[in-house]
Amino acid sequence: MAGYILRRLVSTIAVMVMVGIFVFLLLRLAPGDPAAMIAGRSATEEMIAGIREQLGLNDPMPVQFMHWVGDMLAGDFGTSILAGRPVLELLSQRLEPTLSLAILTMILAVTIGVSFGVLAAWRAGGFVDRILTGFSALGYSVPVFVIGFFLIYFFAVRTHWLPVQGYVPMSNGIALWFMHLILPTVTLGLGFIAFIARVTRASMLEVLSEDYMRTAVAKGASSYAMLFHHALKNAGVPILTVVGISFAYLIGGVVITETVFNLPGIGRLVVDAINNRDYPIIQSVLILTSGLYVLINLTVDLTYMLIDPRIRY
Amino acid sequence: MQMHNTIRDEVLLDVRSLETHFYGEESVTHALGGISFQIMKGETVGVVGESGCGKSVTALSILRLLPKLTARTVGGEVRFHGQDLLKLSEQEMRKIRGGKIAMIFQDPMTSLNPVYTVGHQIAEAIQIHTGVSRSSALTEAEEMLRFVRIADPERRVSNYPYEMSGGMRQRVMIAMALACSPELLIADEPTTALDVTIQAQILRLIVDLKERTGTAVMFITHDLGVVAETCQRVIVMYAGRIVEQASVMDLFARPMHPYTQALMHSVPDRRRGRQSRLPEIPGIVPNLRDPIIGCSFAPRCPFAIDICREKTPVLRDIESGHAAACWRSEEIVCA
Amino acid sequence: MTLPAATLEITPTAPLGFSGLARIARRHPLVLIGGGLLALLIVLALSASLYAGDPGNMDPFKRLQPPSAEMWFGSDHLGRDVFARTIFGARISLMVGLASAACAALVGLLIGILAGYNRMFDNIVMRVMDGLMSIPTILLAIALISLTGPGIGILIVAIAIPETPAVARLVRSVVLSVRERPYVEAALCGGARLHKVLWRHILPSTIPALMVQGAIVCASAIMTEAALSFLGAGVPPEIPSWGNMIASSRLYLAIAPLTIFGPGICLAVTVLAVNLLGDGLRDMFDPRAKRRR
Numbered sequence: 001m002a003g004y005i006l007r008r009l010v011s012t013i014a015v016m017v018m019v020g021i022f023v024f025l026l027l028r029l030a031p032g033d034p035a036a037m038i039a040g041r042s043a044t045e046e047m048i049a050g051i052r053e054q055l056g057l058n059d060p061m062p063v064q065f066m067h068w069v070g071d072m073l074a075g076d077f078g079t080s081i082l083a084g085r086p087v088l089e090l091l092s093q094r095l096e097p098t099l100s101l102a103i104l105t106m107i108l109a110v111t112i113g114v115s116f117g118v119l120a121a122w123r124a125g126g127f128v129d130r131i132l133t134g135f136s137a138l139g140y141s142v143p144v145f146v147i148g149f150f151l152i153y154f155f156a157v158r159t160h161w162l163p164v165q166g167y168v169p170m171s172n173g174i175a176l177w178f179m180h181l182i183l184p185t186v187t188l189g190l191g192f193i194a195f196i197a198r199v200t201r202a203s204m205l206e207v208l209s210e211d212y213m214r215t216a217v218a219k220g221a222s223s224y225a226m227l228f229h230h231a232l233k234n235a236g237v238p239i240l241t242v243v244g245i246s247f248a249y250l251i252g253g254v255v256i257t258e259t260v261f262n263l264p265g266i267g268r269l270v271v272d273a274i275n276n277r278d279y280p281i282i283q284s285v286l287i288l289t290s291g292l293y294v295l296i297n298l299t300v301d302l303t304y305m306l307i308d309p310r311i312r313y
Numbered sequence: 314m315q316m317h318n319t320i321r322d323e324v325l326l327d328v329r330s331l332e333t334h335f336y337g338e339e340s341v342t343h344a345l346g347g348i349s350f351q352i353m354k355g356e357t358v359g360v361v362g363e364s365g366c367g368k369s370v371t372a373l374s375i376l377r378l379l380p381k382l383t384a385r386t387v388g389g390e391v392r393f394h395g396q397d398l399l400k401l402s403e404q405e406m407r408k409i410r411g412g413k414i415a416m417i418f419q420d421p422m423t424s425l426n427p428v429y430t431v432g433h434q435i436a437e438a439i440q441i442h443t444g445v446s447r448s449s450a451l452t453e454a455e456e457m458l459r460f461v462r463i464a465d466p467e468r469r470v471s472n473y474p475y476e477m478s479g480g481m482r483q484r485v486m487i488a489m490a491l492a493c494s495p496e497l498l499i500a501d502e503p504t505t506a507l508d509v510t511i512q513a514q515i516l517r518l519i520v521d522l523k524e525r526t527g528t529a530v531m532f533i534t535h536d537l538g539v540v541a542e543t544c545q546r547v548i549v550m551y552a553g554r555i556v557e558q559a560s561v562m563d564l565f566a567r568p569m570h571p572y573t574q575a576l577m578h579s580v581p582d583r584r585r586g587r588q589s590r591l592p593e594i595p596g597i598v599p600n601l602r603d604p605i606i607g608c609s610f611a612p613r614c615p616f617a618i619d620i621c622r623e624k625t626p627v628l629r630d631i632e633s634g635h636a637a638a639c640w641r642s643e644e645i646v647c648a
Numbered sequence: 649m650t651l652p653a654a655t656l657e658i659t660p661t662a663p664l665g666f667s668g669l670a671r672i673a674r675r676h677p678l679v680l681i682g683g684g685l686l687a688l689l690i691v692l693a694l695s696a697s698l699y700a701g702d703p704g705n706m707d708p709f710k711r712l713q714p715p716s717a718e719m720w721f722g723s724d725h726l727g728r729d730v731f732a733r734t735i736f737g738a739r740i741s742l743m744v745g746l747a748s749a750a751c752a753a754l755v756g757l758l759i760g761i762l763a764g765y766n767r768m769f770d771n772i773v774m775r776v777m778d779g780l781m782s783i784p785t786i787l788l789a790i791a792l793i794s795l796t797g798p799g800i801g802i803l804i805v806a807i808a809i810p811e812t813p814a815v816a817r818l819v820r821s822v823v824l825s826v827r828e829r830p831y832v833e834a835a836l837c838g839g840a841r842l843h844k845v846l847w848r849h850i851l852p853s854t855i856p857a858l859m860v861q862g863a864i865v866c867a868s869a870i871m872t873e874a875a876l877s878f879l880g881a882g883v884p885p886e887i888p889s890w891g892n893m894i895a896s897s898r899l900y901l902a903i904a905p906l907t908i909f910g911p912g913i914c915l916a917v918t919v920l921a922v923n924l925l926g927d928g929l930r931d932m933f934d935p936r937a938k939r940r941r
Contacts, residue, residue: 011775014775015775015778015782018775018776018778018779019779019782019783022776022779022780026791026792026795029795124382125382137920137923137924138916138920140867140923141867141916141917141919141920141923142916142919143871143874143875143912143915143916143919144875145874145875145878145912146894146908146913146915146916149894149898149901149908149909149912150909150912152901153901153902153905153908157901157902210423211418211420211423212423212424212425212426212427214378214418214424215418215425215426215486215489216426217378217410218378218410218411218415218416218418219410219411219415219437219441219489219490220407220408220409220410220411220412220438220441220442221407221437221441222441225437233428233429234426234427248781248782248783248784248785249784249785250784251784251786251787252784252785252786252787252875255784255786255787255790256786256875256878256879259878259879260898270787270790271790271879271880271881273794274790274793274794274879274880274881275880277794279794282790282791282794283791285787286783286788286791289783289787290779290782290783293782293783293784294782307428308427308428309427309428309473309475310427310428310473310475
């Protein structure tokens, strides 16, 4: 067990080092002199040289890399070129909308997706199953922002049922906060619902044909107990895996959804950073999200044990 | 019960012309071709035949456990205490399953849910049918483990199936089946998947528990030796039909169907164990998708004559309490 | 996504005549529908100049017009023909989608085969692939594009890179399973050169999985292109693409919804066609998967 966690941690660190090298090289490959960019257009040669010295850009690459990693481990992710403030500070200001959207979406997707998938597997080929097949084809094919504009048009512009866009912090009232997040959450959630439902269905179908399911019927278990007690726990490992993997898709979707609905989150920050070539922000977000992804999937692997007692590392 | 002096004589299960079909993509398989038999209270009846002869399908049809999409019982009655199980609602059927009629399956390795403790799974059966609290159901589950002679039940009750051996898991299955004191226990090849030494233990356990609880047992097996050790009456099945039915004594003394005779000649050697799972009779079981003309065993039968290939023999009493479905039973019985 | 494609069996590749195509169409309607729709879209896009107006022509007097016989989808805020722009936008979307898919498939194939045959390479490269997979596609593409600024070439590369690891993993798993097959071992024992075995036995067996994965990558690439353009990090704004059109019209959603829904629906239909084609191909190569679905 401890050995397994250790092994996993080592491979996790290896992956993170790869990501680190990649992101580091990306920055060095960028055309133009970072020092010149920070200094601005009106800078003199001396000023640029000074900044270069200050940033350590004259050191050999490996040394620069070690410095860079060391700074990040110490919690220093650099300074935004545009805002001139620490990246971490900017990110933390933008955290609430992003986190709200991501968590609400996951809750929506897992509850609806799993129940939908269970029902579809229970009556494979039946009504719910057909709906799911059609729905998931749409969920896979309609891009997030197209869904978003459709929902805005019909539920906000035409009917005025919900706010068109924007964000209200939780401190200004939960109800208002929630109202503003309904459309973004549904927009981002539809694809995930389809994804999770399909995996749940496939995994459940496999489990439902197992011998122990027949044993459960033979002892008089109800359909509900069969599906949600006996089958779902067995089908849980693949579902959990997919939830872990889809985190990467979630982040991509968050960036787009925030743009569609004008939510002042980390996604907006990144999009604004592209236009301003604000590399420190882009690279920090890359490192942090991939770190989070790796961490989430490590956690997922460890929770397998809670679901299936046979899994012991 | 008040009418009869002996409980033995009361009919518990009365199966009449049971007919089950399997539906493939383009074909229909007549897995059960209208079979009829009875099981008395407290009686042990063996159902014997090669793989695919319809033994398990009979059991699954009685409990309505057939896969919904591919199989359907299209005709007949399954009267349990006079009540036709095929006409019950799914909800009423649930009370029968595990409560009045319990079943144990062939492969104990796959028949227990891997993610719950065995105590939990036995307790679940008790809770479904008695509605007692979780904690008292768990205590009862522990009792049941003791009842099926699992050592150290206090500890075992919180074991997961993967922590147990095959024999022990089958004991758990038996404990689960008997937990609600069913009137009929259907045992579908309960020892086939086990080691030879364990087989004998499990058989003895079933016989012993049957004596103590007075439950009737329908014992499905391909092994006539097992039947001889455990049963009072035998039903021999071939190609979805009953071909012979008699008391164990009569059947072994005077087998009246060529198929039964062939089965006896190929009784697996117990010492060789599992290799001889299938009795070796020349020829193959007929394809139940094609309509069968004449006796289904005729192509493999050494005694077959013209009439066997033209007309299907019905099950008829040759002697009192001894029936066979063969045109030539009287001639071959002493052959 | 867990694709059963890794377990694909090799299907004999007989030359496909017209009757062969007809048989595929009858047995696998998804291939027909998806493939047909895609072919139709390609033809429409390529022949755009024959029937659609000039996508770049601005008419300040005809801003945000409703649909008419002249302009089927109406006009945008600069008075441009939305229908013409949508049709011309299809060229960009399809081109970028197909080109990225082809790049990802080729590079992934190469990496996958090498990783399946060389342990050293496998260990190093697969860690890199793990790393790439841990970065969300859109963010990775954004980062790559932010290096040079918007452009079609960098866009194709930026979309292909995040899609490559999945292809490489899939090919690697096929190679690992195929190289244990008796006929491959027999060929090697019989003195065949490794590169010949790779070319004759290993490569063909990866084709079915590669085609299925290629369709998935293509659908994903078209979506990523649109998303990036929408975010302002994709196709340069002066070129009409569906993502650009939606981004530049977003303020006029309430007044002229077709400026957004026109390209939006086309985008969805295109992705749907590619997805259907992918599903159909998977059913065709792996009939077991069809029964499971």
